[in-house]
Amino acid sequence: MVAGGGASVIYADTICDMGGASELANYGEYSGAPSETQTYEYAKTLLSLMTSSSKHPDGKVLIIGGGIANFTNVAATFKGIVKALREYQQLLKDHQVKIYVRRAGPNYQEGLRVMREVGQTLGLPLEVFGPETHMTAIVGMALGKEQRVQRVTVPTASHHHTHTTANFLLPDSHDTPQNAPAKNLGSPLSSRKQSMEEGAAKASSTSSLFTNKTQAIVWGMQNRAVQGMLDFDHVCSRKTPSVVAMTYPLIGDHKQKFYWGHKEILVPIYKQMADAMNKHPEASVLVNFASLRSAYDSTMEALQFPQIKCIAIIAEGIPENKTREILRAAHEKGVSIIGPATVGGIKPGCLKIGNTGGMMDNILASKLYRPGSVAYVSRSGGMSNELNNIISHNTDGVFEGVAIGGDRYPGSTFMDHVLRYEAEPDVKIIIVLGEVGGREEYDICEGIRSGRITKRMVCWCIGTCASMFTSDVQFGHAGASANAENETAAAKNKALKLAGAAVPDSFNDLGDVIRDIYTELVGKGDIVEKPEVTPPTVPMDFNWARELGLIRKPASFMTSICDERGQELLYAGIPITDIFKDDLGIGGVLGLLWFQRRLPAYATKFIEMILMVTADHGPAVSGAHNTIVCARAGKDLVSSLTSGLLTIGDRFGGALDDAAKQFSEALDTGMIPMEFVNSMRKKGQLIMGIGHRVKSINNPDKRVQILKEYVKDSFPATPLLDYALEVEKITTSKKPNLILNVDGFVAVSMVDFLRNSGLFTREEATELIENGVLNGLFVLGRSMGFIGHYLDQRRLKQGLYRHPWDDISYVMPEQNM
Structure with a gap:
């Protein structure tokens, strides 16, 4: 289960190189910052295949590997894998599955911690490694070919021990002081900084694509990538930002705030590319984040501006005929193209393209803030970051x-x-990290033989496992497929070795070969190691620091009913898909959002019945009247609805809470119904929920009858309703219209549900009533009716309402003549 197109091939290669070809059960990869759901489904598929086949006498091995991610949040993608591991816990034990994990990249520390924890919790044999371990070292461990190993780092002047935590560079008290000479070197630390400046000046007179003064324009609203480029500039001690402008046709001209070290700067954003080019004539690089649908048009437009010398096209999947047109136009204009389907490139001390190099912790760990002596070219973007890591651990770093x-x-x-x-x-x-497919590596062979290439070359083509498969395999990259024998990785590795390049026996040995050559060149004096310079610190973004768990801050708001942040909306912890799958309905959703409970079916239906019977009661009641008057005055829906809702109170619709309190208190204190009625009369208070202007004992309210029949048939117990019905007998004996009305019936029935459903404690039920949940039911139901009246008035095109004067009694004060 490998992340990255290039990495997936390399893991398959290494397994085959170590004699495990016959045991390789699958080839696949996930990449491009997949969601938790996507990784869960992918992991679940693989684990299903692994555990549905027959058991192996020696058990099975699951490799969860990958290079150092550039922008994928490792912890986030691991959540899906962990979820699948938990689901398949027993089956993994039954099949004696051993799990080996190696990953790095943004937030990898948290991801590896979670993996270790799940191994311990589930009781699974699970080994976890980070960037300190060679990417494919876990293959040897898994196959029993190697013991558990840690990376061997060549001791160079640049490899003082540096602690990094995310975007912070943390000083080490044991490091060489910045102003003191480094041990055994005899040259001041400023020599590396001086060489950086000299190198940049020298590069400007050669064919270098980037210098420490290169300016770039970014196509697309890729704020995270731009901030990463600016942070890289700062840690490289650039004097000015590399990103001078952004362009995006779907947004108007404005300025976007970014950080430059500790301070904030504004980067202009232009709707038209021409405006960006004209206002920033020194910009020579375009970083094109356009999608595959618009990458062609935006790149061809950029090629019309002579100032552009290099374009990086990030998108993959651009139609090949369009790509060839781009290449032809770029060749005619002398413009270098990096991509398509690339993460970009990086030149330590000068510039990084987009998300290349990953987060700041990786840039610091791989010493990408200053140039080294090793340059590389790769097809794979993910593996380019792995090369940064390998090179930094075995040489003085990347040039x-x-x-x-x-x-x-x-x-x-x-x-x-x-x-x-x-x-x-x-x-x-x-x-050079090549791969199966194509013939470009043979140009390098010819270059070495002809003398055009004289420097030490280390080459490896990935995809050697292709010959182990019985059918043609299309690996992760579109070009990674051999169409002839000489396009196989094995054939190209052999040719490169015969031409004089250093070719390891496998990718697993690449770091050793690089280290041996580097040590040889240092010994000859061809490479003069320079003392290390501590780079400027780059403050960590608050949100990222919080995600890493490095800081905490009291939240301004708290919520416990809804979470929209993940891959799926949650209501009180229940995924929205489950809500529809289980057909919870409006009553079920209300139960989750109001009560934080998954209510039984009888309760959700009763809530929906309440909303139905309270939806409207004609245009004459105060709330509907106000809504109609506002609608006829030309006000909008929200204003008209609000005017109606503002009338709800003790006299109209707001009696539910008080009715519940009065009846509950009477029952709880042991008052018999007659005592309750008499006590309310003595206090001069109305019994809330009793009485109706029109309906009476002789003209019953059908709404109450419907609800009563349902509650009596469905509720587990109705002590408060029974008490209220006894009160009704007393009040109607005095006056026929003093019936238990809809408000009163809903109030006492809801109290019975809250107290007797087994879902709430008595205290929780009381708190819900005190918080106004019963009046909320009336407000929600009647809102439907108010909206209906508003729409009705608009549909009928009713004009401004003016109350007729003959319906107003004008009573003027008497005047003394």
């Missing part, structure tokens, strides 16, 4: 790295970048 993209027709080739690196004096080692 430049580019991911040309995994599509069949990349905008630039391996050879384009290798020749640029050949021309860079500070590049001493060049690494």
Whole structure:
């Protein structure tokens, strides 16, 4: 279960290289920041296949691997996998499944912590590793070929021990002081900073794509990527931001706030690309985040501006004929294209494209804030970040790295970048990570033989496992498929080795080969190690720090009924899909949002019946009247509805809460119905919920009859309703219209439900009533009627209402003549 197109191939390669081809059960990958639901479904599918087949006498192995993610939140994607592991816990035990995890990238620390915890909780044999361990080292452990190993790091001047936590660089008291000479080097620490500035100046006179003064325009509202580029600029000690503008046709001209170190800056955003180009003539790079549907048009438009020298196209899936048109136009204009289907590239000390290099903790850990001696070119964007990690652990770091993209027709080739690196004096080692499919690697072979390439080359083509499959395999990238024998990874690795490149036996050995060559060049004096410079600190964004659990802050609001943040809306913890699947209805949703309970069917139906019988009571009542008057005055729906709702109170519709309190108190204190009636008369108070202007004992309210019949048949107990009906006998004996009305009936019936359903304690039931939940039922039901009156008046096109003067009694005060 591997994340990333390139990484998935490499894991399959390593398994086959270690003799596990016959035991490899599947090939697949997930990438592109999948949601929790997506990873859950993917993991569930794999675990189902793993546990539905026959058991193996030696047990089974599950590898959850991946490179160092550039922008995927590792902890978020692991949630789906953890959910599937919990679901398949017993089956995994039955099949004796051992699990090995290796992952890194944004929030990987939390992701690995959760994985360790689930292994302990579920009692599963689960080993967890991060970026300190070579990506494929877990394969050897899983197959029993290697013991548990940690990465061996070459000791260089640049590898002082640096603690990093997310975006913070934390000082280490044991590190060499910044102003003191480094041990055994005899040169001041400022030499590396000086070399950075000299390197940038030198690059401007060569074929370098980027310098520390390069300016870029970003197409698309990719605020996170832009902030990442600006943070990289700051940690590289750039004097000015690399992103000078953004352009997006679906939004008007304005300015967007970003952080530049500790302070805030404004980056202009233009609706028209031409405006961005004209106002920023020094910008030479376009980072194009347009989707596959608009990437072609936006790139072709950018090619019309001579100032643009390099375009990075992030989108994948652009039609191949459109890609070829882009490449032809770019070639004619001398513009370098990185992509399509790329994460971009990075030049330490100068510029990073979009999300390349991942979060700040990875940039610091991989020493990407200053140039090293090793340059690389890769097809895979995810593996480019893994190369950053491998190179930083085995050499003095990266000089430049580019991911040309995994599509069949990349905008630039391996050879384009290798020749640029050949021309860079500070590049001493060049690494090429090729793959199965295509013939570009043979150009490198020819370049080595002809002498065009003289620097030390380390090459590896992924996809060696393809020969182990009985049918053609389309790997994660569109171009990763061999159409001839010489396009296989094995054939290209062999040719590169014969040409003179250093080719490891497998990807698992890539770091060792790089380290050996680096150590040799240092010994010869071809590489002079420079002391390390502590980079400027970059403050961590508040939201990210909180997600990592590094800080806490009292929330301004609290809610316990609804959560819209995840992949699915939750009502009181119940997913919206379950609400529809179980047909909870309006009553069920109200139960979740108002009572935080999943109510029984009889209760949800009763609530819906309440809403039905309280929906309207004609245009003459005060609330409907007010709504009609407002509607006829030309007011909008919300204003008209509000005017009607404001009339609800003790005299109109607001008697439910008080009725519930009065009847409950009388019953709870042991008063018999006659005592209750007499006590209310002595107090001079009305019994709320008793009485009706029209209905009487001889002309009963059909609404009450319907509700009474349902409650008596469905409720487990109705002590308060029975008490109220006894009160009604007394009051109607005095006056026929002093019946238990709808308000009173709903009030006492709801109290019976709250107290006798077994879902609430007596205290909880009392609190709900005191909080106004019963009046809420009337408000909700009557709102439907008020809205109906508003729509009715608009439909009838009724004009402004003016009350007739003959229906008004004008009583003027008498005047003394």
